[in-house]
Amino acid sequence: MDEQLFFLINSNHTAFWDSMMYCISQKTVWIPFYLSVIYVILRNYSWKVLAVVLLMIGCGMLITDWGNAHLLRPWIGRLRPSNPENPISSMVHIVNDRRGAGCGFPSAHSANIWLLTFVICYWLRNRLIMMTMPLVALLVCYSRVYLGFHYPGDILGGFVLAAIVAWAAIRLQQRYGYRIYAPANKPYASDGKLYASVSESYASDGKLYASVSESYASAEREKNGSEKGPFNIPRKENFRECIIVPIVIVMTLIVFCFVSIS
Numbered sequence: 001m002d003e004q005l006f007f008l009i010n011s012n013h014t015a016f017w018d019s020m021m022y023c024i025s026q027k028t029v030w031i032p033f034y035l036s037v038i039y040v041i042l043r044n045y046s047w048k049v050l051a052v053v054l055l056m057i058g059c060g061m062l063i064t065d066w067g068n069a070h071l072l073r074p075w076i077g078r079l080r081p082s083n084p085e086n087p088i089s090s091m092v093h094i095v096n097d098r099r100g101a102g103c104g105f106p107s108a109h110s111a112n113i114w115l116l117t118f119v120i121c122y123w124l125r126n127r128l129i130m131m132t133m134p135l136v137a138l139l140v141c142y143s144r145v146y147l148g149f150h151y152p153g154d155i156l157g158g159f160v161l162a163a164i165v166a167w168a169a170i171r172l173q174q175r176y177g178y179r180i181y182a183p184a185n186k187p188y189a190s191d192g193k194l195y196a197s198v199s200e201s202y203a204s205d206g207k208l209y210a211s212v213s214e215s216y217a218s219a220e221r222e223k224n225g226s227e228k229g230p231f232n233i234p235r236k237e238n239f240r241e242c243i244i245v246p247i248v249i250v251m252t253l254i255v256f257c258f259v260s261i262s
Contacts, residue, residue: 002153006145019260021142021146022143024140030136033136033252040129060166064158080101081149082098095148107150109144110150110159
């Protein structure tokens with residue numbers, strides 16, 4: 001089943017998609033995308049939070065990348081499809097004479113990009129981010145199968161590994177690092193100032209009076225048990241800067257298209 005699905009993807013190729021998938025599979029071409037995510041985090045949090053995010057991703061990749069390549073994959077021992085030692089390698093379509101060496105389960109590309117996706121979506125809880133980040137991850141994963149470096153099962157294994165590592169990193173962060181809490185019911189106006197909710201009612205003597213109640217984020221913070229972590233930061237509901245991320249992704253893909261056509 002896994003091999004059949006691999007050949008279904010790998011055998012359907014054209015010169016355009018060969019070039020396109022080769023570009024998508026490269027790590028350095030996504031640097032503008034990484035920078036756009038860093039910019040959004042800095043705009044909405046602080047450099048300290050950015051340091052925590054990078055620490056989570058960096059420590060996670062010690063497992064999904066280095067630990068995977070040097071410990072997990074050699075132990076499992078499943079050869080890449082395009083590995084010359086694999087009996088099916090002669091039937092695999094390769095691009096730019098690039099063949100994968102060694103073993104491929106689980107996929108490090110898949111594990112790394114999904115780890116990045118899970119961590120970023122945890123911090124930037126925005127619909128645009130939660131739609132575009134998985135799309136980028138799926139594109140990268142598809143390109144690895146298309147280029148003959150991995151079976152679909154390798155990609156799935158990388159996804160599971162990333163989910164486990166991301167879950168552990170987020171749990172550790174919640175306990176020992178910043179704790180994101182849900183702000184109280186719209187406690188701030190658009191200018192960031194605390195507002196008061198005013199309700200009109202009548203006193204017993206029939207005179208109209210106004211009752212003023214202030215809404216504070218601290219009440220919601222206590223409700224959510226934020227005492228588990230030494231630092232508390234409000235969850236961001238609207239990231240206006242998040243539009244930058246999908247714009248950068250689209251522009252990057254357009255550049256890939258021009259490169260593939262030329």
